[in-house]
Amino acid sequence: MTMLKPSTSLVELHLHEIPRVAMKTAQKLAAAVAANVNAANPRAATIGDLLHHLPMRYEDRSNLTKIGGLKNGEYATIEVEVRVAGTYAVKGGKLRIFECSAVDRTGQIRAIWWNQAYLQKTLTRGTRVLLYGQWKRGRRGFFEIENPDYELLSDEEEQIDPIHRARRVPVYRKLGEIRTKQLRSIMYYVLERLDASSIKELLPADIIARNGLIGRLEAYRQIHFPAEDSPIEMYNQMRSPAHQRLIFEEFFWLVFAVGLRKQGREEAPKGAIIKTGDRVREAVRRVLPFKPTSAQKRVLREIVNDMTGPKPMNRLLQGDVGSGKTIVAIQAAVVAMESGYQAAMMVPTEILAEQHSRNVKRLLSKSPYRVELLMGSLSAAKKRELYEAVSSGEINLLIGTHALIQEGVRFQKLGFVVIDEQHRFGVLQRAELMKRGYNPDVLVMTATPIPRSLAMTVYGDLDVSIIDEMPPGRKPVITKVRSEDARAKIYKFLEQTIQKGRQVYIVYPLVEESEKLDLMAATQMAERLSTEIFPGHRVVLVHGKMKQDEKDRAMEEFRTGSAEIMVATTVIEVGVDVPNANVMVIEHAERFGLSQLHQLRGRVGRGGEQAYCILLAGDKRTSEARERLAIMEETTDGFRIAEKDMEIRGPGEMMGTRQAGLPDFRIGNLVRDQTLLEAAKREADLLIKEKQETHEFSRLVEIVKKQPKYRLASIG
Ligand code: ADP
Ligand code: MG
Numbered sequence: 001m002t003m004l005k006p007s008t009s010l011v012e013l014h015l016h017e018i019p020r021v022a023m024k025t026a027q028k029l030a031a032a033v034a035a036n037v038n039a040a041n042p043r044a045a046t047i048g049d050l051l052h053h054l055p056m057r058y059e060d061r062s063n064l065t066k067i068g069g070l071k072n073g074e075y076a077t078i079e080v081e082v083r084v085a086g087t088y089a090v091k092g093g094k095l096r097i098f099e100c101s102a103v104d105r106t107g108q109i110r111a112i113w114w115n116q117a118y119l120q121k122t123l124t125r126g127t128r129v130l131l132y133g134q135w136k137r138g139r140r141g142f143f144e145i146e147n148p149d150y151e152l153l154s155d156e157e158e159q160i161d162p163i164h165r166a167r168r169v170p171v172y173r174k175l176g177e178i179r180t181k182q183l184r185s186i187m188y189y190v191l192e193r194l195d196a197s198s199i200k201e202l203l204p205a206d207i208i209a210r211n212g213l214i215g216r217l218e219a220y221r222q223i224h225f226p227a228e229d230s231p232i233e234m235y236n237q238m239r240s241p242a243h244q245r246l247i248f249e250e251f252f253w254l255v256f257a258v259g260l261r262k263q264g265r266e267e268a269p270k271g272a273i274i275k276t277g278d279r280v281r282e283a284v285r286r287v288l289p290f291k292p293t294s295a296q297k298r299v300l301r302e303i304v305n306d307m308t309g310p311k312p313m314n315r316l317l318q319g320d321v322g323s324g325k326t327i328v329a330i331q332a333a334v335v336a337m338e339s340g341y342q343a344a345m346m347v348p349t350e351i352l353a354e355q356h357s358r359n360v361k362r363l364l365s366k367s368p369y370r371v372e373l374l375m376g377s378l379s380a381a382k383k384r385e386l387y388e389a390v391s392s393g394e395i396n397l398l399i400g401t402h403a404l405i406q407e408g409v410r411f412q413k414l415g416f417v418v419i420d421e422q423h424r425f426g427v428l429q430r431a432e433l434m435k436r437g438y439n440p441d442v443l444v445m446t447a448t449p450i451p452r453s454l455a456m457t458v459y460g461d462l463d464v465s466i467i468d469e470m471p472p473g474r475k476p477v478i479t480k481v482r483s484e485d486a487r488a489k490i491y492k493f494l495e496q497t498i499q500k501g502r503q504v505y506i507v508y509p510l511v512e513e514s515e516k517l518d519l520m521a522a523t524q525m526a527e528r529l530s531t532e533i534f535p536g537h538r539v540v541l542v543h544g545k546m547k548q549d550e551k552d553r554a555m556e557e558f559r560t561g562s563a564e565i566m567v568a569t570t571v572i573e574v575g576v577d578v579p580n581a582n583v584m585v586i587e588h589a590e591r592f593g594l595s596q597l598h599q600l601r602g603r604v605g606r607g608g609e610q611a612y613c614i615l616l617a618g619d620k621r622t623s624e625a626r627e628r629l630a631i632m633e634e635t636t637d638g639f640r641i642a643e644k645d646m647e648i649r650g651p652g653e654m655m656g657t658r659q660a661g662l663p664d665f666r667i668g669n670l671v672r673d674q675t676l677l678e679a680a681k682r683e684a685d686l687l688i689k690e691k692q693e694t695h696e697f698s699r700l701v702e703i704v705k706k707q708p709k710y711r712l713a714s715i716g
């Protein structure tokens with residue numbers, strides 16, 4: 001028997017040597033695996049990729065339930081023989097049902113499948129079949145099941161390939177056209193031809209021992225064909241030794257790569273030499289329009305400590321929406337400018353850039369510093385003028401969007417970089433901005449509270465400061481979930497709010513697939529509100545597709561209070577600060593993620609008044625949506641909301657995977673496997689701290705370097 005390598009392309013596999021697997025299957029399999037593994041960046045699928053198509057569940061077929069032993073509501077597999085089968089139409093012929101009754105020695109069951117009439121060719125009288133699903137006791141006392149998974153049995157096949165029965169078996173999700181049984185044969189064949197020389201152990205022996213992990217080859221074998229020595233439930237919960245081992249390894253490479261990145265940065269020589277003293281302290285104090293909270297004072301100290309220290313700063317400033325991060329960043333920028341360096345502040349939207357620039361210009365109006373705003377929508381001539389003033393050093397603080405990392409931008413002496421709402425940017429963009437200075441101090445800020453596990457991976461290379469205190473006088477926003485029938489009442493409430501001299505936001509979701517329709521809905525809504533519902537008030541509309549000057553005008557009207565109502569898409573999610581607005585209505589709230597709702601809600605409650613957030617949800621809310629929205633009613637704690645959001649939607653969705661530079665884990669799950677993540681992090685830290693000089697260390701670094709997936713983690 002020839003041994004295989006995991007890197008062997010699937011096309012080279014002689015799959016036709018497997019019983020019942022035809023020649024064409026290899027190609028089909030290769031295509032399906034490739035599409036599955038890496039749709040964005042196609043390459044030839046390998047055996048390694050195939051092995052990562054993990055069972056979706058496991059069945060213990062050594063001990064199958066008999067019909068006589070079924071319990072109502074139970075999920076179980078039974079082995080039966082088909083007696084009667086047939087197809088009939090229901091609902092005026094719109095749906096076709098295939099029904100069969102089948103037996104074992106202890107009883108009879110009834111199974112139906114919706115719209116799968118082709119089954120009549122397969123499940124004919126006398127066929128032996130395994131059925132899996134949830135069993136319910138039906139009308140005549142028989143157990144019944146709808147759309148069960150099925151797997152055909154034949155004695156003849158059993159002779160050739162005795163891996164489908166009388167043992168623990170993996171059940172796979174269909175891969176292209178290839179179904180579980182065939183996949184099982186293929187996996188078995190492949191695993192038989194892999195040995196310890198092809199699936200080499202990569203982790204150091206002491207790490208394996210300390211964490212009680214099983215070997216790598218063993219793990220791959222068992223994850224597909226469970227060993228008998230741990231309960232099958234552990235496999236089904238992805239907690240078997242095989243799962244633990246592979247999850248640990250997956251986390252390990254990532255946190256190791258992140259750790260290396262952090263260390264590399266700290267060793268790079270720092271360009272800017274920043275000093276503090278009475279003069280600087282006075283300059284910093286002068287920009288303060290209010291008394292800072294003690295949390296603000298503390299984080300500023302942490303930041304300035306980094307800036308004046310020997311290593312370049314890489315700090316994450318976390319603070320819930322409205323906690324007052326901006327002023328801290330500006331004070332830090334002043335410290336850098338006082339030492340003669342330029343500062344840059346990058347933000348994700350033009351609206352926010354504009355707002356920051358207006359604030360900063362006001363705060364620094366008595367200082368000698370020149371502050372400018374750079375955005376993509378400026379004229380070419382204006383941009384050129386700014387480029388020149390930046391490279392000559394005339395501009396001290398440059399605020400802007402992605403435009404800051406365009407080709408033309410060259411700083412004379414960039415010493416300090418702030419990235420606001422970091423979660424909207426990728427790791428790569430952070431890297432890009434850093435390159436523009438000579439290893440400047442970097443402060444990234446985010447209001448999306450980052451669950452611990454994410455903080456360790458995506459942001460694992462950053463030191464963290466937290467503002468855990470709100471400016472005085474803030475009352476938590478009162479949040480209510482309402483449905484369509486409350487609309488009239490809500491409008492009345494908005495009217496009263498406006499009568500009291502306050503302003504309101506009405507937010508529309510913009511879902512990419514239906515962006516045009518949504519935009520239309522928002523536009524029509526603004527129209528209706530201003531002509532029919534609130535004819536006496538001024539309504540402005542803001543959305544991302546508007547021209548810059550239109551957006552500016554609308555924002556300006558709202559900020560100065562000449563417009564009482566702003567209808568907006570989620571462009572206002574980040575940063576927008578109009579303290580007089582204290583009611584927000586969010587339409588189709590069920591379409592937003594929790595973190596996003598939290599961000600949006602953070603736009604109100606910035607003045608001293610009690611603020612309200614009304615979540616309007618469609619009537620057809622699912623129970624999941626209801627549960628989600630209820631969390632918004634219950635708490636204003638951003639961390640709790642983020643944890644919940646991550647639990648419900650997964651970290652990728654929650655953070656916007658690509659934007660956040662979050663790798664897709666193949667097996668690991670940042671929510672479920674937090675303990676393993678922490679263990680992997682401990683080991684990686686230990687290696688970096690104590691084992692740098694060893695061979696083992698260089699070997700591990702080589703492995704990380706070779707994996708494109710972790711390259712992202714090691715730059716930036
Ligand atoms: P975020 O952390 O969400 O970026 P901002 O920096 O926009 O929050 O601050 C939110 C609001 O709170 C702003 O209007 C800001 O002027 C105000 N603010 C910040 N710090 C204080 C403080 N210590 N006292 C009073 N108001 C403050
Ligand atoms: Mg902000």
